[in-house]
């Protein structure tokens with residue numbers, strides 16, 4: 001039980017990423033490689049480069065060659081039917097132990113091989129996942145959990161650790177930015193939180209950890225429209241030219257608030273189509289029938 005709690009802490013302490021398609025034509029509206037005043041600007045640095053990623057769970061292949069490339073400053077949306085492998089992809093990138101990588105590479109920044117790092121090392125290096133189903137960690141207070149996770153990240157960056165009082169000040173500002181009251185600090189991590197409160201707590205972790213790449217797995221599910229706007233504001237406040245975001249979502253609605261540069265469709269463990277924001281609008285109108293015309 002203690003070991004499981006420790007693992008959950010590690011995985012919760014992970015979270016965050018961003019990507020772009022490998023071998024596909026860049027949509028004209030790409031945020032990087034912008035053409036300004038007739039001068040072609042240099043492309044931003046690649047943050048995450050996933051090539052031919054294959055992974056299995058309990059000997060069943062789930063990911064069958066995923067390719068995606070995310071540069072600094074980009075927002076990528078991954079959409080796709082239930083069971084297509086979106087959550088598996090996000091969990092493999094952060095190192096969830098239930099999944100076995102059977103092929104491919106995941107490079108971070110200037111070529112660090114993420115697959116060689118332990119989950120906590122990935123988190124400390126700035127890779128973050130906001131879980132589709134955040135776990136509850138009974139017996140651990142939210143405030144202690146957040147402070148320990150943030151201090152681990154700061155130590156990895158060579159920054160001084162926060163003491164509890166200093167951290168309280170940092171927390172106050174970030175919590176109001178995601179619409180959470182300070183009452184949640186003394187609660188046990190996610191214990192008894194509503195679906196929406198868990199999602200806000202995930203975004204709070206992202207805001208505090210300041211990852212370089214954040215993967216948000218269906219962060220919009222379970223949120224009412226006001227909470228969705230608050231959470232989207234939190235994500236937009238975090239978004240910068242130096243980090244990347246991968247949004248996994250079923251709904252165009254979230255993309256009205258967080259504008260993607262690229263939209264990818266995952267089906268049967270592969271990214272089968274990539275394009276710009278218009279792809280999400282097409283999906284909204286026509287659904288996923290094109291993936292399986294015989295259906």
Ligand code: ADP
Nearest residue numbers: 057058062081082083084085086087088089098
């Ligand atoms: P999505 O997020 O696109 O809905 P998932 O990645 O959650 O899809 O799941 C893809 C497939 O992998 C599904 O068939 C699911 O049942 C299976 N799968 C994912 N995780 C596990 C697991 N830990 N054990 C068994 N099967 C799993």
Ligand code: MG
Nearest residue numbers: 086087088132
């Ligand atoms: Mg999922």
